Amino acid sequence: MSDTVSSVSAAALTPLVIGPLLLKNRFIKAATNEGMARGGVPSKQLVKFHADIAAGGAALTTVAYCAVSRDGRTFPDQITLELQTLAHLRALTDAVHEQGGAVSAQITHGGCFTFLADLSTKRPLSASGGFNKIGLMSGLYFKQQMNHSDMHRIANEFASGAKLAREAGFDAVEIHMGHGYLLSQFISPLYNKRKDEFGGSIENRMRFPVMVLKHVLDAVGADLAVICKFSVTDGVSQGNSADDGAQIARILEREGAHLLVLSAGMNAESITTMFGSSFPAENRASVTNPIVKAAMFIQQFTEKKVDFRELYLLEHSRKVRAAVKMPLAYLGGIKSAAGVDQVLAEGFDTVAMGRALIFDPSLVNQFAEGTNSVSACTSCNRCVAMMYTEGGTSCVLGQPGDPVLNKQAAAAM
Numbered sequence: 001m002s003d004t005v006s007s008v009s010a011a012a013l014t015p016l017v018i019g020p021l022l023l024k025n026r027f028i029k030a031a032t033n034e035g036m037a038r039g040g041v042p043s044k045q046l047v048k049f050h051a052d053i054a055a056g057g058a059a060l061t062t063v064a065y066c067a068v069s070r071d072g073r074t075f076p077d078q079i080t081l082e083l084q085t086l087a088h089l090r091a092l093t094d095a096v097h098e099q100g101g102a103v104s105a106q107i108t109h110g111g112c113f114t115f116l117a118d119l120s121t122k123r124p125l126s127a128s129g130g131f132n133k134i135g136l137m138s139g140l141y142f143k144q145q146m147n148h149s150d151m152h153r154i155a156n157e158f159a160s161g162a163k164l165a166r167e168a169g170f171d172a173v174e175i176h177m178g179h180g181y182l183l184s185q186f187i188s189p190l191y192n193k194r195k196d197e198f199g200g201s202i203e204n205r206m207r208f209p210v211m212v213l214k215h216v217l218d219a220v221g222a223d224l225a226v227i228c229k230f231s232v233t234d235g236v237s238q239g240n241s242a243d244d245g246a247q248i249a250r251i252l253e254r255e256g257a258h259l260l261v262l263s264a265g266m267n268a269e270s271i272t273t274m275f276g277s278s279f280p281a282e283n284r285a286s287v288t289n290p291i292v293k294a295a296m297f298i299q300q301f302t303e304k305k306v307d308f309r310e311l312y313l314l315e316h317s318r319k320v321r322a323a324v325k326m327p328l329a330y331l332g333g334i335k336s337a338a339g340v341d342q343v344l345a346e347g348f349d350t351v352a353m354g355r356a357l358i359f360d361p362s363l364v365n366q367f368a369e370g371t372n373s374v375s376a377c378t379s380c381n382r383c384v385a386m387m388y389t390e391g392g393t394s395c396v397l398g399q400p401g402d403p404v405l406n407k408q409a410a411a412a413m
């Protein structure tokens with residue numbers, strides 16, 4: 001790809017309809033855990049973070065990891081979609097709208113991928129029960145197989161969370177079906193060992209995620225765009241391949257999802273598949289939480305070294321593009337105007353960007369104006385450890401987040 005400055009093509013700046021939502025252009029800020037909700041309360045720093053992304057030109061910014069229940073969090077400092085957070089989320093959506101952007105809430109449940117000390121159940125819930133390797137570091141050594149009543153309750157929690165997001169002024173919800181969280185624990189054969197109609201074939205493994213999607217569509221689908229983010233490949237031999245990913249996409253298309261965001265990998269088993277590059281040892285130094293520190297320590301021995309290349313998920317995502325007609329967001333290593341143009345020319349409808357917009361939230365405007373055509377983000381992944389710092393997620397090469405703003409509740413006067 002060329003290093004000379006040229007603006008992104010006109011196609012990237014045209015609107016896109018996803019369900020009931022009109023996006024002003026083809027750029028989405030992907031969910032990146034912000035670390036800006038201490039004790040679960042969205043902070044003024046979180047408002048600033050997303051308002052900056054909107055002011056920088058992206059059509060849609062995604063608020064990461066909004067748990068549909070307290071048990072759905074992975075850590076205490078995550079937003080729960082409940083009445084206490086409503087006013088703070090409203091302050092956030094107002095600020096994004098003032099900057100001319102739209103905003104999506106990533107709605108999710110961690111299942112057995114949780115490090116909470118105050119779960120309401122003795123064992124975290126998952127597709128299957130038994131030993132919980134994720135809990136080795138947190139003492140949650142066993143997980144509980146979900147029964148039908150658990151499934152109906154949690155599907156209803158997703159619907160209630162989506163309704164709360166609508167009340168808070170969000171334009172879209174993104175159901176997190178990837179990365180090893182609860183819905184991904186059903187989709188992936190690595191976690192789903194069930195013998196009933198919720199396990200076995202892909203159609204069966206998708207049954208509970210589809211139940212969730214239907215509940216959310218029924219609850220808000222006429223008013224909000226309902227997006228599904230999932231792992232096209234799990235990046236592990238016993239998990240889903242990209243051919244399975246294409247079949248998953250066909251099911252989500254059949255069930256009426258408005259847009260799919262194509263990610264990859266699992267948090268615990270294949271983080272480099274998700275990020276397309278290795279994690280530096282320095283990340284451990286910025287982390288104080290002993291559980292996360294230990295997880296990072298183990299990860300360095302289990303993950304192979306991976307060198308970043310732009311559009312690192314394209315080969316996998318092409319299989320999904322060939323399988324469905326519905327709108328798709330390409331995600332994974334978008335750094336340049338040329339990269340954006342390439343994936344749009346290949347038939348993807350929009351691009352989602354994580355690190356390039358953490359590095360510089362105004363990149364979309366720069367691409368549009370032709371003042372810059374390549375992000376200088378080095379794909380070092382050091383921003384991932386920043387989410388545990390006082391100012392929250394930021395690029396280590398730029399200004400850190402403001403720790404004072406990050407302590408103030410978003411709606412506080």
Ligand SMILES: Cc1cc2nc3c(=O)[nH]c(=O)nc-3n(C[C@H](O)[C@H](O)[C@H](O)COP(=O)(O)O)c2cc1C
Binds near residue numbers: 229331334355
């Ligand atoms: C700091 C950081 C935190 C992340 N947290 C989340 C998250 O909460 N939810 C999610 O779906 N993906 C999360 N991701 C993954 C991104 O959405 C995206 O899949 C990944 O960064 C690859 O896209 P990129 O090459 O454009 O950065 C995170 C990424 C980063 C860098």
Ligand code: SF4
Binds near residue numbers: 359380382394
């Ligand atoms: S820390 Fe900065 S340069 Fe490194 S991956 Fe994150 S945004 Fe890019």
